[in-house]
Amino acid sequence: MARRYQPREFEAKWQQAWQERGQYRTEDELTKPKFYCLDFFPYPSGAGLSVGHAKNYVPTDVYSRFKRMNGYNVLHPMGWDAFGLPAENEAIQRQVPPRVSTARNTANYKRQMNMMGLSYDWSREINSSDPEYYRWTQWFFLLLHRRGLAYRAPGSQWWCPVCKTILANEQVVNGFCWRHGDTPVQKKELEQWYFKITDYADQLLDDLDSIEWPAHIVAMQRNWIGRSEGAEVTFRVAGSGQPVVVFTTRPDTLFGATFIVLSPEHPLVDQVSTPQHRAAVQAYQEQARLASEIERLSTEREKTGVFTGAYAINPVNGEQLPIWIADYVLMGYGTGAIMAVPAHDQRDFEFARRFDLPIKLVYQDDAAPQDAGTMTQAMLHRGHVVNSGQFNGLADGPQAVDAFITWLEEQGTGKRRVNYRIRDWLISRQRYWGAPIPIVYCDRDGIVPVPEEQLPVLLPEIADYEPSGTGRSPLANLPEFVNTTCPACGGPARRETDTIDGFGCSSWYFLRYPNPHDTVAPFDRQLIDYWLPVDTYVGGAEHAVMHLLYARFWTKVMADAGLVNFREPFARLRNQGVIYGSDGHRMSKSRGNVVTPDEVIETYGADALRCFELFMGPFEMDNFWDEDGPKGQFRFLHRVWELAGSHPAGGGGDSPAVLRLLHQTIQDVTERIEDFRFNTVVSKLHELLNALERQGCSGDTVDTLLLLLAPIAPHLTEELWSERHPGEGSIHSRSWPVCDPALLVADTCPLVIQVNGKVRDTLQTSRDLTRDDAEALARASERVQRFLDGHAVQKVIFVPNKLLNLVVS
RNA sequence: CCCGGGAUGGCGGAACGGCAGACGCCGCGGACUUAAAAUCCGCUGCCCGCAAGGGCGUGGGGGUUCGAAUCCCCCUCCCGGGACCA
Numbered sequence: 001m002a003r004r005y006q007p008r009e010f011e012a013k014w015q016q017a018w019q020e021r022g023q024y025r026t027e028d029e030l031t032k033p034k035f036y037c038l039d040f041f042p043y044p045s046g047a048g049l050s051v052g053h054a055k056n057y058v059p060t061d062v063y064s065r066f067k068r069m070n071g072y073n074v075l076h077p078m079g080w081d082a083f084g085l086p087a088e089n090e091a092i093q094r095q096v097p098p099r100v101s102t103a104r105n106t107a108n109y110k111r112q113m114n115m116m117g118l119s120y121d122w123s124r125e126i127n128s129s130d131p132e133y134y135r136w137t138q139w140f141f142l143l144l145h146r147r148g149l150a151y152r153a154p155g156s157q158w159w160c161p162v163c164k165t166i167l168a169n170e171q172v173v174n175g176f177c178w179r180h181g182d183t184p185v186q187k188k189e190l191e192q193w194y195f196k197i198t199d200y201a202d203q204l205l206d207d208l209d210s211i212e213w214p215a216h217i218v219a220m221q222r223n224w225i226g227r228s229e230g231a232e233v234t235f236r237v238a239g240s241g242q243p244v245v246v247f248t249t250r251p252d253t254l255f256g257a258t259f260i261v262l263s264p265e266h267p268l269v270d271q272v273s274t275p276q277h278r279a280a281v282q283a284y285q286e287q288a289r290l291a292s293e294i295e296r297l298s299t300e301r302e303k304t305g306v307f308t309g310a311y312a313i314n315p316v317n318g319e320q321l322p323i324w325i326a327d328y329v330l331m332g333y334g335t336g337a338i339m340a341v342p343a344h345d346q347r348d349f350e351f352a353r354r355f356d357l358p359i360k361l362v363y364q365d366d367a368a369p370q371d372a373g374t375m376t377q378a379m380l381h382r383g384h385v386v387n388s389g390q391f392n393g394l395a396d397g398p399q400a401v402d403a404f405i406t407w408l409e410e411q412g413t414g415k416r417r418v419n420y421r422i423r424d425w426l427i428s429r430q431r432y433w434g435a436p437i438p439i440v441y442c443d444r445d446g447i448v449p450v451p452e453e454q455l456p457v458l459l460p461e462i463a464d465y466e467p468s469g470t471g472r473s474p475l476a477n478l479p480e481f482v483n484t485t486c487p488a489c490g491g492p493a494r495r496e497t498d499t500i501d502g503f504g505c506s507s508w509y510f511l512r513y514p515n516p517h518d519t520v521a522p523f524d525r526q527l528i529d530y531w532l533p534v535d536t537y538v539g540g541a542e543h544a545v546m547h548l549l550y551a552r553f554w555t556k557v558m559a560d561a562g563l564v565n566f567r568e569p570f571a572r573l574r575n576q577g578v579i580y581g582s583d584g585h586r587m588s589k590s591r592g593n594v595v596t597p598d599e600v601i602e603t604y605g606a607d608a609l610r611c612f613e614l615f616m617g618p619f620e621m622d623n624f625w626d627e628d629g630p631k632g633q634f635r636f637l638h639r640v641w642e643l644a645g646s647h648p649a650g651g652g653g654d655s656p657a658v659l660r661l662l663h664q665t666i667q668d669v670t671e672r673i674e675d676f677r678f679n680t681v682v683s684k685l686h687e688l689l690n691a692l693e694r695q696g697c698s699g700d701t702v703d704t705l706l707l708l709l710a711p712i713a714p715h716l717t718e719e720l721w722s723e724r725h726p727g728e729g730s731i732h733s734r735s736w737p738v739c740d741p742a743l744l745v746a747d748t749c750p751l752v753i754q755v756n757g758k759v760r761d762t763l764q765t766s767r768d769l770t771r772d773d774a775e776a777l778a779r780a781s782e783r784v785q786r787f788l789d790g791h792a793v794q795k796v797i798f799v800p801n802k803l804l805n806l807v808v809s
Numbered sequence: 810c811c812c813g814g815g816a817u818g819g820c821g822g823a824a825c826g827g828c829a830g831a832c833g834c835c836g837c838g839g840a841c842u843u844a845a846a847a848u849c850c851g852c853u854g855c856c857c858g859c860a861a862g863g864g865c866g867u868g869g870g871g872g873u874u875c876g877a878a879u880c881c882c883c884c885u886c887c888c889g890g891g892a893c894c895a
């Protein structure tokens with residue numbers, strides 16, 4: 001075997017052989033231990049895959065291969081998130097119908113994935129824009145509808161003027177469209193379908209404790225759900241007695257309220273404003289309406305607001321508080337009205353100072369007494385209650401809050417209340433490229449769900465699919481689609497023409513892979529019970545709220561409907577880091593800094609690409625692409641090739657040192673793959689190779705090295721294995737090497753000798769040396785003596801088989 | 810402003826509280842070659858020194874410890890996320 005390592009001579013050959021013999025087809029052997037390793041399914045972009053995508057797919061492929069070799073029945077599938085805004089926007093931009101571009105792009109993705117040697121079971125490939133798939137997306141819509149979790153409501157919602165559709169709150173980022181970072185969203189009034197995710201807010205929060213997810217993703221979900229506990233308190237408008245209900249998390253500061261603030265959109269504003277203030281109020285409302293979301297959200301901005309002329313009566317002490325309106329109070333949260341306690345809330349404090357409103361302390365800190373007239377910021381969570389009647393003296397804390405709420409409830413002027421930041425999920429899209437919402441409107445029967453047996457509601461193939469901007473989907477222009485008969489009465493009726501948000505498709509796809517071609521149900525219960533939940537789920541952190549929150553929500557709905565026996569779909573989540581171009585920017589076609597797997601494979605082969613993707617840094621860390629990086633991995637693989645060539649299979653007779661290193665490597669590599677520390681897995685294999693080249697080894701040891709390398713470099717190892725073990729089948733069907741702990745123990749070990757914590761010598765000593773023997777050896781060392789000279793040893797620190805530290809004066 | 814994660818050679822990064830810089834890239838020197846590429850071998854944190862050797866070194870300052878990149882406190886800077894949510 002004098003051939004040099006030329007990956008292009010055999011990589012494609014093995015890819016084809018694996019495909020033909022179904023090497024990675026997953027069988028439903030329900031008695032074997034299972035492992036479900038899933039990648040976020042991508043939307044197939046026309047730009048194809050970059051080396052950045054491989055940072056996700058290579059590690060999960062290595063992990064899946066590792067799990068297979070360890071005896072697991074592994075489900076490692078791939079599919080296409082083909083419906084939705086990203087795919088459709090790109091199709092419009094390129095002037096290719098989305099059905100056509102999707103087919104073209106998925107074929108390209110699949111080609112690239114195969115070229116990287118990814119071991120997906122392609123017999124389970126799914127595509128969310130396939131009627132056989134979206135039929136069941138529609139089915140889940142009906143399930144949610146049946147369970148009272150899908151409803152239609154009018155409302156002023158976020159509209160992207162470029163996408164020409166309404167967006168979910170989650171899809172609005174700092175006031176901009178999630179697909180267009182430079183396009184401010186606008187409000188538009190439309191009738192829309194919502195999913196009642198708010199019903200599940202507490203569960204979505206509580207169950208975060210039961211899953212193994214990155215801390216920052218968990219934190220983002222908590223933050224998005226935004227639970228806060230407090231009370232609703234009813235004030236009365238002086239004169240009319242109209243109720244003004246406010247939400248507060250600090251009912252314990254009620255006596256300190258000095259004014260009330262309504263959101264400019266609050267319905268009471270028109271009713272309470274007095275004639276002499278009306279003009280100013282309306283001007284302010286108009287100004288607030290025109291202000292962009294970005295302007296309103298800015299915390300830098302100085303507080304603005306106007307007085308309505310009206311007063312409200314504080315239920316705890318009868319004081320009359322002026323009612324103001326200000327845009328720092330949001331209509332969408334709580335009740336859209338607040339009681340302002342400037343002494344103990346920073347925003348209220350700033351507002352009070354700006355408009356010269358009174359500040360009243362109801363907590364005081366004896367250690368650092370505050371003065372309402374001179375304080376420069378609100379006093380938060382300190383001291384004890386003052387100026388509050390029977391509550392005076394209570395220490396700041398939950399007990400004080402409870403005491404106030406109990407009292408409010410007794411008086412009938414307030415009640416305990418939990419508020420959430422999360423809103424219901426708006427799923428209507430005025431767009432073509434999605435699953436039609438399976439609803440029919442009938443003059444007689446109203447809103448009628450399409451019966452299950454009539455699914456799918458097919459998305460018609462049309463020439464003019466571009467969004468019109470009228471607030472209606474292009475489907476509305478198709479009489480043959482719109483006009484139908486009412487499933488209830490058989491009379492004439494109209495179809496809903498909006499489509500389901502693409503995130504609906506991705507909220508259940510992980511349930512489809514176990515039985516992807518099921519024609520009678522979305523999934524097979526027995527297979528779901530075996531395969532789910534997903535054991536390891538891997539993808540980018542950009543889905544921290546949207547997809548991951550929605551998928552958790554649907555799973556809980558299904559669990560409540562008795563369809564599945566688990567409440568969390570993804571037991572363990574990992575986020576791979578981002579690979580930036582060598583220019584430091586995100587890879588993008590417009591910047592021209594995209595590196596494709598194709599070009600790297602062309603030069604160095606798929607295995608070198610795979611090694612470098614793993615080696616370049618910790619799995620979850622961001623990194624810059626180094627075009628020379630794969631070169632080093634190519635050299636490594638080349639040396640493995642040479643070593644195998646000079647050490648045919650068989651042998652034995654390795655030195656204890658070689659066996660020790662080999663088994664230490666087995667142990668380390670096994671642990672580290674399990675921990676997703678792939679960069680050090682590759683290093684460990686480098687180190688092993690370096691040592692084997694220097695110290696010599698048997699063919700058996702080379703075989704073990706190949707087995708350890710098999711998940712990482714599947715082509716090279718397959719090629720070498722087939723030559724070394726003809727007729728014995730694929731290396732990828734072999735078992736993972738097992739570490740023999742007995743071989744890890746050495747007769748001698750290096751003992752580090754320190755003087756005052758500084759290393760002065762390293763002695764090769766026999767194992768399990770006693771403290772006294774070690775000290776004697778250390779004192780005998782000339783290098784050590786130099787530093788002991790003239791000093792008395794005061795203390796000796798001894799760590800057996802490792803270290804001796806002599807502490808001198 | 811709040812939350813999360815960081816800061817280690819020219820670069821990417823290693824390192825159960827115990828030999829800092831593993832492994833790799835780049836660079837330098839050498840072998841092979843008519844030559845180059847490829848490949849292989851050696852060197853490669855900084856300072857002093859011919860060398861042996863010594864000193865200094867993990868963003869800055871303090872602390873705990875026999876011993877700190879690692880643990881604690883303070884500060885600076887960078888990245889990600891959130892941000893008037895009452």
